[in-house]
Amino acid sequence: MCFLILFSLVRYACRLSLRVHYLPPYHLPTVTKRTVLSQMARIFEPLGWLAPITFYAKIFFRQLCLLHLEWDQPLSNESQPSWLRFQSQLPTLAELHIPRFIPAVSSSAHQLIGFCDSSESGYAAVVYLRSSTSSDQYHVSLLAAKSKIAPCKAVTLPRLELCGAHLLAKIMHHLSTRVMPNLTTECIAFCDSSVALSWIRGESHRWKIFVGNRVAEIQDLVPSDCWRHVVSEDNPADCASRGLMPADIHHHHLWWRGPPWPSLDASSWPLSSVDSSQIEQVEVEAKPISTFMLAAISDEPTLIERFSSYLRLKRVTAFYRRFILNARNPSLPRSGFLLSSRRPRSV
Structure with missing residues (x-):
């Protein structure tokens, strides 16, 4: 067929x-x-x-x-x-x-709202356009989406979540600069991974190569302060990262309109914070801190190593001390043989 x-x-x-x-x-x-x-x-x-x-x-x-x-x-x-x-x-x-009507296209009250998600099978991103129709009502319509399957080589789930965020950043940047360049749009990106959000909000040079390169590009496309956390139940990208049968997509409101709260005022949006208990998974991708210690090593032998006789070492040390005393007080020079009683003081 x-x-x-x-x-x-x-x-x-x-x-x-x-x-x-x-x-x-x-x-x-x-x-x-x-x-x-x-x-x-x-x-x-x-x-x-x-x-x-x-x-x-x-x-x-x-x-x-x-x-x-x-x-x-x-x-x-x-x-x-x-x-x-x-x-x-x-x-x-x-x-x-698929409804394609977008009200009040000429106005500047528009927002690009994006969602990303991943699974063991792959990752996906979906973007909606939120337009203001009245003081308290907003129209939300699906703009674009994209999905990619995970590589055959095993990749950790937080890394796949970061790949989904990277895909979302590229789509939102393309829509805001190429598709709708004449509209003043604000970008808001949502991710349900606390680990990926912690990487995005951190400095890119802190992370290892895989994470650091993607975080740097994400921050160039969509600023880190535009990223927020969303619970998995309200994430429409979950549909595209796991797949649906054709008969299940007809009345799938979460996919076509997104979660219910984007159509409300921003003050009514639910607040979801990053899970701080996953800090260990965040630090797995952190670069190790290198500590350096400089030590000066001299190849010249010490005074003790120059002499094989303890009595000779005492005598030479006594002459050194006499030279120092004469240099400090030249009016009373000391000369002649060393008394055996003074040799222990010299050492």
């Missing part, structure tokens, strides 16, 4: 919306890794509005790659039902209408 998903612009009484076009599939005798990749490439969805669905397909294809199947080898009985069930739900996307 092959399919093609497109978007078309529809106008309903001054309300603009996008409709998903689903072309009927044609029959394929077997499902292979080649046909799965071909069908995934036919989903034309550049702004990421269907990111939860495409992420599910990406994860499925990565599982096929880990099985080391040949390109034209049929899928196993364990893998094929999952893909067929995914395909069977794709026609329901034809009933989907």
Whole structure:
């Protein structure tokens, strides 16, 4: 089966919306890794509005790659039902209408609100536009989203959360500078990882290379004071970092509109602070502090090492002391032989 998903612009009484076009599939005798990749490439969805669905397909294809199947080898009985069930739900996307109406575009009361999240499978970012419609009401609409699967090499979850924050910073910077350069927009980024937020709010040179490079670029794109913490239940990026079936996205209000509180006044937003108990995970990526100690080592032998006889050492030391006394008091010079009674005082 092959399919093609497109978007078309529809106008309903001054309300603009996008409709998903689903072309009927044609029959394929077997499902292979080649046909799965071909069908995934036919989903034309550049702004990421269907990111939860495409992420599910990406994860499925990565599982096929880990099985080391040949390109034209049929899928196993364990893998094929999952893909067929995914395909069977794709026609329901034809009933989907994505509202694209943004009120008061010419005003400056706009905010870009972004969310990022990660899982063991990958990470994602989603951005909404918050527009002021009246003194106490705000309109929130989905602008763009993007998801990436995690590398096959094991990466810690805090590092994946930081990669999601890095992806969100790039999307928000692109939207504010390229897509909407004429609008005065304020950027507010949300992340549900206390460890990643602690890295972003710290100085980039404190962290190791992987974390430090990404923190430096994040701070260049979105200032660190624009980042806030959000609970996982209110994070819409969770949908795109874990994937959804096509039938589950239709009435998924958290994905299309975000959490309920962005449509309220900012003073009514919930306050969520960073978990300070995870300080140990934060310091794992800190560079070790190096301590240096300088010690001067002389190769010249000491006075004791120059003489093998203790009596000779006493005699020479006594002459040294006489020279010092004569230099300090030249009016009363001392000369002649040394008395044996004075030699112990000289040492």
